[in-house]
Amino acid sequence: MRGAWLVFKKEFxxxxxxxxxxxxxxxMPLILFPLLFTMxxxxxxxxxxxxxxxxxxxxxVDQGRVLEPALRADPKSFxxxxxxxxxxxxxxxxxxxxxxxxxxxxxxxxxxxQETFTLTATYDRSDDSSKLALERLRDLIKKQDVxxxxxxxQTLGAPPQLAVPSRLESRNASSMALFIAKIMGSFLPYIxxxxxxxxxxxxxxxxxxxxxxxxxxxxxxxxxxPRNQIIWGKLLYIFAIGLLATLMNLLSMAVSxxxxxSTEAASAGTKAAQAAMESGGIGNLSAVASPATLGLxxxxxxxxxxxxxxxxxxxxxxxxNTVEAGTALTPGIFVxxxxxxxxxxxxxxxxxxxxxxxxxxxxxxxxxxxxxxxSAVEYLIALGMTVGLAGAMTWLSTRILNRESAIFKV
Amino acid sequence: MIQLVEVHKGFTVKDKKTRxxxxxxxxxxxxxxxxxxxxxxxLGPNGAGKSxxxxxxxxxxxxxxxxxxVCGAGTATEPEKARGAVGYLSTDLNVxxxxxxxxxxxxxxEFQGVDPAVAERRGLHLLEKLELSDFVDVKMEGxxxxxRQKVSIARALLHDPRVIVFDEPTTGLDVLTAKTVLDLLSLxxxxxxxxxVSTHVxxxxxxxCDRVGIIFDGILHGDAPPREILQRWNVPALDEVxxxxxxxxxx
Ligand SMILES: Nc1ncnc2c1ncn2[C@@H]1O[C@H](COP(=O)(O)OP(=O)(O)OP(=O)(O)O)[C@@H](O)[C@H]1O
Ligand SMILES: [Mg+2]
Numbered sequence: 197m198r199g200a201w202l203v204f205k206k207e208f209x210x211x212x213x214x215x216x217x218x219x220x221x222x223x224m225p226l227i228l229f230p231l232l233f234t235m236x237x238x239x240x241x242x243x244x245x246x247x248x249x250x251x252x253x254x255x256x257v258d259q260g261r262v263l264e265p266a267l268r269a270d271p272k273s274f275x276x277x278x279x280x281x282x283x284x285x286x287x288x289x290x291x292x293x294x295x296x297x298x299x300x301x302x303x304x305x306x307x308x309x310q311e312t313f314t315l316t317a318t319y320d321r322s323d324d325s326s327k328l329a330l331e332r333l334r335d336l337i338k339k340q341d342v343x344x345x346x347x348x349x350q351t352l353g354a355p356p357q358l359a360v361p362s363r364l365e366s367r368n369a370s371s372m373a374l375f376i377a378k379i380m381g382s383f384l385p386y387i388x389x390x391x392x393x394x395x396x397x398x399x400x401x402x403x404x405x406x407x408x409x410x411x412x413x414x415x416x417x418x419x420x421x422p423r424n425q426i427i428w429g430k431l432l433y434i435f436a437i438g439l440l441a442t443l444m445n446l447l448s449m450a451v452s453x454x455x456x457x458s459t460e461a462a463s464a465g466t467k468a469a470q471a472a473m474e475s476g477g478i479g480n481l482s483a484v485a486s487p488a489t490l491g492l493x494x495x496x497x498x499x500x501x502x503x504x505x506x507x508x509x510x511x512x513x514x515x516x517n518t519v520e521a522g523t524a525l526t527p528g529i530f531v532x533x534x535x536x537x538x539x540x541x542x543x544x545x546x547x548x549x550x551x552x553x554x555x556x557x558x559x560x561x562x563x564x565x566x567x568x569x570x571s572a573v574e575y576l577i578a579l580g581m582t583v584g585l586a587g588a589m590t591w592l593s594t595r596i597l598n599r600e601s602a603i604f605k606v
Numbered sequence: 607m608i609q610l611v612e613v614h615k616g617f618t619v620k621d622k623k624t625r626x627x628x629x630x631x632x633x634x635x636x637x638x639x640x641x642x643x644x645x646x647x648x649l650g651p652n653g654a655g656k657s658x659x660x661x662x663x664x665x666x667x668x669x670x671x672x673x674x675x676v677c678g679a680g681t682a683t684e685p686e687k688a689r690g691a692v693g694y695l696s697t698d699l700n701v702x703x704x705x706x707x708x709x710x711x712x713x714x715x716e717f718q719g720v721d722p723a724v725a726e727r728r729g730l731h732l733l734e735k736l737e738l739s740d741f742v743d744v745k746m747e748g749x750x751x752x753x754r755q756k757v758s759i760a761r762a763l764l765h766d767p768r769v770i771v772f773d774e775p776t777t778g779l780d781v782l783t784a785k786t787v788l789d790l791l792s793l794x795x796x797x798x799x800x801x802x803v804s805t806h807v808x809x810x811x812x813x814x815c816d817r818v819g820i821i822f823d824g825i826l827h828g829d830a831p832p833r834e835i836l837q838r839w840n841v842p843a844l845d846e847v848x849x850x851x852x853x854x855x856x857x
Contacts, residue, residue, distance in 0.1 A: 415761065
């Protein structure tokens, strides 16, 4: 194993000499995710806040002046506008105003007669600010209704509480951050798998086909080191890079998630958000997936990572140059992505052969772990198959390196 | 000690025009022995099979027939031991550009099972002889081909190999350094090492080689001390032998 360790060390030393590559491999994800997350939450918050701060523009037809005083009394939520010049529906769709509200001509009279009158609100369901206008109107009418009923009760001599049999107090237990965490939780395995492959591919090509191209592989092979040790060293390097890249991404994700929770708690100040802050970002992740689920998933990721690094090694060592290796290995990314999407498709659990299809069974097993349907047998099959395939590929790579056609262009 | 017994090596290449596969017999039954304390010179025109022969001795190519032994270790039966005994130099073998010569030599010392400090000391001593001391801590990215060749020479020798296999060692070197390399090879001989070199520089062969083998089309046309060859062909210089052989091949 000494030779493999030496080759492994040499690869890392070589990488460490290239500051830029090092930066893009490891520091980039550390910066990327916090940036992405803060931007996402800022954008989301700004948009919502802007809508909340603006009054809804309403064109009101209310001859009996039944609702007009109440609307005018709340200028923060409502702004009455004159009839638009264009057609009414078109004007709403064009966002010239949020809603048109028409109240029955006889509304005032009906109110006095203790009858029911009708209000017709026209709004654009596809537009968030228009929906907000409707929501605000509903709240207003609810309050107004209570006032009217209470007035009617008073004329009957009954207590005004009759109008309010119950009061609902709702608290928001969730938060934007928790929502993101949930989504992330379901995507996590795929993100990690893709990161693992994409992160180590270029490095794998550099140390295999790249060494051939630069003529350094011959120097390496002319030493007394056994060929299989060279293969093992390179394999270890590709695997370690993939793992490190994945860990960096994971770390960055966790940190930015925790940050998101704490800022939201600070700004919202609600009980739920405070709870979120107390338990921290990682704690909330565990609400999405238990530590056992995460642990078992990662246990599967390791042979999968070995499989990938073997695949990259094989693709790199059989290629004559880096371009050839790159062309052979890049489609692998799409295969990995498709695999992820494929195993998220509904109804897959019912396909009986799927647990026996290599690699697909890994993403299937992870998915079942997350949905709490895991089967020990299927898990072990996936684990064993992946390890076996990885081993077979290591053997094949060594065979190829032992053939001189792999080193000399024939 | 190097021993080749009836070694054959051919390649299959494709002719792009006729779209037919074609066999190239690069080495056809070469047998030769180089003893410790001897410098063997391999001569021959382009494509004669010199590099192929040396690559097989270095364990980078495998003979199709016959066998090769280096210090008693068969290149097929004990490849690691055989490779470990050889210091191989060829322009095909490049250096790691991202390293400085010092780092490069330390790493290759480790690869060859030499203590890195010892490897570094030996390598630096060699680089001093080759006049590259000023560059030992400079990244090799900007090195000229001659500077790279110098580092490669140090790389080939730093594990104190018993057998030295140099394929055109003076390519790209200035006359002063070329002379240094020849002196180095002579020194290796006095230290009792086995040396085989290929070259196109005939005066060099006459000066340092104890024995010369001439390869034409993969066949070794006898080997003998340079003076004996000259006598046998009755010519004043080695290049005349080439002309004579070429004329015979054409006839
Ligand atoms: N990897 C290879 N694939 C195909 N043919 C090869 C290969 N290596 C060598 N040959 C062929 O074998 C023959 C001998 O080549 P070799 O490199 O041994 O010649 P050489 O004597 O070193 O020539 P030179 O003086 O030009 O270096 C040539 O015809 C060459 O085309
Ligand atoms: Mg040659």
